[in-house]
Each structure stands twice: as structure tokens, then as C-alpha cells.
Amino acid sequence: SYVLTQPPSVSVAPGKTARITCGEDNIGSKTVHWYQQKPGQAPVLVIYYDSDRPSGIPERFSGSNSGNTATLTISRVDAGDEADYYCQVWDTTSDQWVFGGGTKLTVL
């Protein structure tokens, strides 16, 4: 089955750029979505179709997807970005949604 690999944690200083990866063989051939989840809250869609942003999501959030890695990039990180982030794809082989294991972003 499809397995999406994310680093358990990423740390970044305020004002810097955070990059969170999501890996799987040939993930570039699929469409990747990203969610932000803060403690005690439901996830929020922050990037869809690899690089599109829903309304209300700051331009600081961007996405890319190529080869074996999809990346969520957060520029000018601030304390409010501290959260867990999950990638997601639709596995057409098994007709099911797959989530990555999640990455905890810490703002130093």
C-alpha cells in the first residue's frame, strides 16, 4: 500500500523558512494536499493540488511536488505556524486516501 514518509519534526527560527517533506516513490505523479493541525483542533487545508492555496491561507505557504518528494514551504515563519502538518494523496491503486505520518513544526 501507499506510504507517505514525513520527518517527525522540523525546527526553525522565527522569520526563517521551514520546509516539510513528504516522500514516496514517484509521488510527483500524484496530487498532494497539505493540512495544518493545531492542538485540540480539526485539521485545516493549507495547500491543495500540490501548490494551490485555499482562500484565507497566507501567501507564505507554498507547495511543490516532483520526483519522489513533495514539499510544503512556509516562509517568514512565526509562532502562529507552530503545528502538526500532514500530507495526503489519493491512492488510485487501492481507491483510498492516504495521510503521511505528520511533522511537528517547532518555532524556536
Next chain:
Amino acid sequence: QVTLKESGPVLVKPTETLTLTCTVSGFSLSKARMGVSWIRQPPGKALEWLAHIFSNDEESYSTSLRSRLSISKDTSKSQVVLTMTNMDPVDTATYFCARGLMEGIQPFAFWGQGTLVTVSS
């Protein structure tokens, strides 16, 4: 305004069957290719997708849990129901329902607040 709200028992015993209801508003479950999913999250752990149902009653399930899950909908009540049989303590989790960004197989733009289900004797 699209909203979803989960409801169901907060505590179930091992081996019992869990029934959760997702009540939606702001859209119709009968709209072509409109779908609703169930997702769960054990405390401190990752999201896990469980099942999905479309307006035409087409269903899809997590491969690992397929034998224990059933999803259905009542369009007149604007509700999507998930049942999970033979509950175990490892099934303790917050259960969310969610709707896609638009019709078809879409990322989840709309989520319920989630409901915590504890499995314990």
C-alpha cells in the same frame, strides 16, 4: 455556510459496535459526486482515513479496516453514518467527518470538530 458535526457515544466497551453520525448543513448529500469521509486520530498520533461515501452511494474503505467498517447516508436527514464493529482499546481516537473542496475526489476543505471515543471496559 458548510458545517459538519459528529455525534455518538463517548465511551464504548471492547467488542461493541460503534455508531457515529455526521450531520451536515450548507450543502446537500444528494448533489452529484458530493462526498463525505470519516477520519480518525488516536491521541498523540497521526490522522487515519477510514471511509468515504458519495452522493450515488459509492463507497470506499481503508484497506486495513474494511472488514469492520460500514458507511451509509440518509439524505433526507443530511446525515452520514459510520459503524465500526468489534471495537478495541486501540480504536480510542477522535473521529472526524469531512467534506471535499468540491464534488468528486477532493481534499478535505471542511471538517467537523471531531468527537473523542474511548474504548474501555
